[in-house]
Every structure is written in structure tokens, then in C-alpha cells.
Amino acid sequence: MREIITDVAVIGGGSAGLNAYRAAKKHTDRVLLIEGGPWGTTCARVGCMPSKLLIAAAEAAHHYQTSAAFGIDPVSPPTIDGKRVMERVRRERDRFVGFVIESVEEIPSEDRIRGYARFIDNTTLMVDDHTRIVASRVVIASGSTPAIPPGLEGLGDRLLVNDDLFEWEDLPESVAVLGPGVIGLELGQALHRLGVRVHMFGRDGALTALTDPKVKAYAINQFASEFPLQVDSEVESIDRDGERVSVRYRKEQKTVTEHFDYLLVATGRVPNLQSLDLHNTGLALDARGLPQVDPYSLQCENQPIFIAGDSNSQRPLLHEAIDEGNIAGDNAGRWPDVRAGERRAPIAVVFSDPQIAMVGQSYAQLQARYGSCNCFAIGEVSFEGQGRSRVMLKNRGLLRVYGEQGSGILLGAEMIGPQAEHLAHLLAWSIQQRLTVSEILKMPFYHPVIEEGVRTALRDLNHQLHIDPAMLAHCLDCGPGA
Known part of the structure; x- marks a missing residue:
């Protein structure tokens, strides 16, 4: 086992982590970037970019199908080739990921540590079983993972999160979407417009993050007029039935059962903190295992630990992750001179x-x-x-x-x-x-x-x-x- 002494250790090589590394480097040369998974950000691999590629294909199909309203009649119905759609999604996705990997490879190899980190104490990390890192301060930028409600384990490979969808080689016949949040609504509508039978289930009347009752009501009516959408559904059971998913729910005071090829779970994301052994730091953790984070400096309590990006659940968006990475990395680099970072309008x-x-x-x-x-x-x-x-x-x-x-x-x-x-x-x-x-x-x-x-x-x-x-x-x- 080797031991490395450094000024700043950054856990996670995503959008927040890469920017934290670069920000800390402005103050000290002794900065390490630790990553256990594949290089490449959530946005490039399974988020913003591949989803927009799927949406772009859906928009092309929809424009063709609705052109008659302009007096332009298609000579024939469009043929949606699911294999070609998904091939372009994966090809362009890989291209975007490649740009990120090229950026990572510009980082000196001695600054990059492969493996999963966990805390031994406030500033001591163990990476897998091969490297012990003693750092003066630590930035946690370990990202997030799709949240899967309990009780769905029996669905096996019929259960999907957005990470899985972009590995498809063809489009299925039908998908049930659990959660009309940002991911669920974007992907669900895109799949519908690409010819996939979609039914979207939500609860508590929520649609994305809208809070204005008039705007939300308008939006619900719009999307429910295009494909089956229940924002306050009564789902009684979700089970595997052979190679399909059986969803039983209440509709108009009746019990209805529908079968789908897959269940796409889009019920939010949870910070990747469980494997970090944060209990060894002495930080006070809430019921979700999250420490208290200053929203301006991103410092945890008064300790030399900072959390940026999806890991802190404050603003889980790419541009916010970049900002938070810069703030956390800057403060870790200049420690103990911790300053409030400038935030942009939400x-x-x-x-x-x-x-x-x-x-x-x-x-x-x-x-x-x-x-x-x-x-x-x-x-x-x-x-x-x-x-x-x-x-x-x-x-x-x-x-x-x-x-x-x-x-x-x-x-x-x-x-x-x-x-x-x-x-x-x-x-x-x-x-x-x-x-x-x-x-x-x-x-x-x-x-x-x-x-x-x-x-x-x-x-x-x-x-x-x-x-x-x-x-x-x-x-x-x-x-x-x-």
C-alpha cells in the first residue's frame, strides 16, 4: 500500500470535481483527483446530451407528422427506425464523452487516482485497498445516482433508469414511466413521439418542479392531451409478468391492468455518499446521510470538507455543478481563508x-x-x-x-x-x-x-x-x- 500526502483531495471526476480540481490548482500544486467509475460526466454520459439527442429525433418525427396543419401533406407516413435512432444517440453520446475524457487526460497522471475513496477520519482517505491519502482538506464531488423506490427489485432487467435507456440498440413497443419529473417528462414524451406506447404515472399532483398552480395546471392539461399522464395516480402494484411489466392502477374508480416492455423509473436522484463512510468524519448527518452544508461557501460545518454538485442536492444542474466546483475548489485551495462564492440567478x-x-x-x-x-x-x-x-x-x-x-x-x-x-x-x-x-x-x-x-x-x-x-x-x- 502506498501513502500520499497532499493539500487537497477531490473525490469525483464529474463536472463539479473537474472544476474543483482546477480551482484548487490555482492555489497549490498538491491536488489529487480521485475517481472510481468511468471518466466522463453525468451530463455527457447519461444526462443532458444523450437525452437531447433522443428529443431531437422525436422532434423531427413530430414535425413530419404535424406538417399537414401548414398545408404540407406528407406523401406517406414516416417510418421510425429505432435502431438508427439509438445508433445516432449512442454515437454522438460517445463523441461528447470523448471530449470530457480528452480534458481529463490533460491532467497530470500523478494527480489522478483510480478507485473509490472512503473516509478514515476528517482528512484521511482510503482509496480501495491500495492507497492511503492524507489531505489537509477534501472536496466531495461524488455525484448522484437514480433513486429507485423499494419493492421493484423483482422486475430484474425490465426495470430501467435513464442510465440504461441510452444503451438500447432499438426502441421497444411500450414503456411505463414512473415519475413525471424533468427526466421522466423529457424521455417519456420523446419516446411517445418516436412511436413507443407510453403511460406516465406520478403522485401528489407534481409535474417537474413547477409550483405556480396556474402554470402547472396548464402544463398537465397539455401533456395529458398528448399521452396518458396521471400526476396523482393510484398504482396498486407493479410486477414482472414473464418478459413484461404488469402495472395495476385505479382509473375512474376502476382497477386497470396494463402490460409494458419496461418500467422506466424517473423518481429523482440521490447523492453518492453512502460508501464514503462520512460517519468517520465526525460531521453531523441528517436522516438522508447528508451533512450540513453552507450554501455560499459549500463548507461542511467548520471542517476542511466541502461538498459540490449533485452530492449536496442543492441545485442538481450542470452549470450549478460547475459553479459549485469552482467555489468548493477555490475555498479548499485557499483554506483556511473560506469565502462566500458568487452564485448566478437560478x-x-x-x-x-x-x-x-x-x-x-x-x-x-x-x-x-x-x-x-x-x-x-x-x-x-x-x-x-x-x-x-x-x-x-x-x-x-x-x-x-x-x-x-x-x-x-x-x-x-x-x-x-x-x-x-x-x-x-x-x-x-x-x-x-x-x-x-x-x-x-x-x-x-x-x-x-x-x-x-x-x-x-x-x-x-x-x-x-x-x-x-x-x-x-x-x-x-x-x-x-x-
Whole structure:
């Protein structure tokens, strides 16, 4: 067994870990990166990128199937070749992973340790059974794993998580999706549009992370009109039946049984902390095995231990993992001079159709913060009559924007609608700059563009903030249908 003494040890070579390593390196040359699994991030291997490849294929099929509304009739129904779809998904996925691996290989080999780390004490790690590492401080960036509810073990290879789906060589005939969160909704709708029979089951009425009741209700109606979706389902049993999955559930006061090729579980992810032996650190752990983490410095209590990325469950998104890796690595490198890191305005996007997005503070957060004091107001716009949206036959959606009474500052937004990924960025940039609604309305808006819908919602919000009068019924400077 060998022993290595170092200043900083980073556990995990994903998005957070790689950035923590580079940030710590700015302060000291003695930094180790420890990884037990394959090099390559969750995003590149089983997350953002392969899912968007599947979604892109689904969008191509959907555009073909809906072109008749424009007066363009397909000469024949599309043939969806599942093998070719999945071959492109895997090929391009591997290409993205290759870019990450190339980045890892630029790290000096003496800084890379292969194996799974566990704590012996606060700053001593054992990597498998071959290396003992004595570090002055440690960054945990071990990522997360799909959560699987208990009782599904008997499904065997009929049980899938998103990690498994991208290894398919062909598309199945049917899939039951458990959990209409971001992953479940994106993959479920994509599979449906690629000809797979999909039924999605949820509970407690939740759909992704939406908290605004009007936006959520609109979104549920939209997706439930396209494929079977029960956000508050009563699933009585899920069992294996030969080479299929049997799902028995209640529908309209009747018990229904359906059979599927697979059950895709998309009920969230859990931090990869169980194998780290955190109990040896002396940190106080909650019921989930998580230590208390300062959201600004990412330090655990007052110890030289920092947690970044999916491992801390705060903001499980790629750009947030990068930010957290930089903050944790910087603080580990400059220890004991721990500083609060700068965070960007929250932004989250679901690549469904219509897309869903949330920026800034959510409706639920504002309700909890302001209570019943009416200290924030809401403006909204429907995209059903919005000019550019109707031109493209993308006129489905609702945007609700939130502003602070008195200051007029834009606080947040929740939306479902066309090109929500782009609208969300405009709103998030405005929130980060702490712009007032009036200041945003002074910005240029071209015609005809979907962004005019944002202007309509902001004008409505300014009226609700008692800053501007109500909008004219037919706004002449907007043009038709803005």
C-alpha cells in the first residue's frame, strides 16, 4: 500500500470535481483527483446530451407528422427506425464523452487516482485497498445516482433508469414511466413521439418542479392531451409478468391492468455518499446521510470538507455543478481563508414540447417569503394568441412573472411555452442584474418575435405593481397578436 500526502483531495471526476480540481490548482500544486467509475460526466454520459439527442429525433418525427396543419401533406407516413435512432444517440453520446475524457487526460497522471475513496477520519482517505491519502482538506464531488423506490427489485432487467435507456440498440413497443419529473417528462414524451406506447404515472399532483398552480395546471392539461399522464395516480402494484411489466392502477374508480416492455423509473436522484463512510468524519448527518452544508461557501460545518454538485442536492444542474466546483475548489485551495462564492440567478429548463422553465424565485418560494402580505405581484401572458407563436403553430403556453411591490424589481418567473429556454435566459439575466420591470420594458423588442409575449407579461406585471396603467386592448405599437 502506498501513502500520499497532499493539500487537497477531490473525490469525483464529474463536472463539479473537474472544476474543483482546477480551482484548487490555482492555489497549490498538491491536488489529487480521485475517481472510481468511468471518466466522463453525468451530463455527457447519461444526462443532458444523450437525452437531447433522443428529443431531437422525436422532434423531427413530430414535425413530419404535424406538417399537414401548414398545408404540407406528407406523401406517406414516416417510418421510425429505432435502431438508427439509438445508433445516432449512442454515437454522438460517445463523441461528447470523448471530449470530457480528452480534458481529463490533460491532467497530470500523478494527480489522478483510480478507485473509490472512503473516509478514515476528517482528512484521511482510503482509496480501495491500495492507497492511503492524507489531505489537509477534501472536496466531495461524488455525484448522484437514480433513486429507485423499494419493492421493484423483482422486475430484474425490465426495470430501467435513464442510465440504461441510452444503451438500447432499438426502441421497444411500450414503456411505463414512473415519475413525471424533468427526466421522466423529457424521455417519456420523446419516446411517445418516436412511436413507443407510453403511460406516465406520478403522485401528489407534481409535474417537474413547477409550483405556480396556474402554470402547472396548464402544463398537465397539455401533456395529458398528448399521452396518458396521471400526476396523482393510484398504482396498486407493479410486477414482472414473464418478459413484461404488469402495472395495476385505479382509473375512474376502476382497477386497470396494463402490460409494458419496461418500467422506466424517473423518481429523482440521490447523492453518492453512502460508501464514503462520512460517519468517520465526525460531521453531523441528517436522516438522508447528508451533512450540513453552507450554501455560499459549500463548507461542511467548520471542517476542511466541502461538498459540490449533485452530492449536496442543492441545485442538481450542470452549470450549478460547475459553479459549485469552482467555489468548493477555490475555498479548499485557499483554506483556511473560506469565502462566500458568487452564485448566478437560478434557471432551470425542461426540454419538453412545449418547454417548461423556471427562473429566479419560484411561486412557492415567494409565497413562503412574503406570506399573505401582498408584497409581490403577478403578471401573465397566454401564448395561445401571441403573434409569432401562432405563425409557427406553437401557440400553446402560459408565462407568469413575479415582481416586488414598492421596488418594482423582477423576482422570478414560471412558464410553459414555445422557446421557453430562450425566454428564461432573458429573464434570468434581468433578475441577476436586479433590473426593475420598468427598466426591462425600456429594452428593444423586435416584431414579430415570441419575446413580445414577455413584454406583454411584464406590462401586465407593472400594472399589478401600480406603476403603469392597464394595457390597451389592441396595442398599436406591438403589432397584431403581440
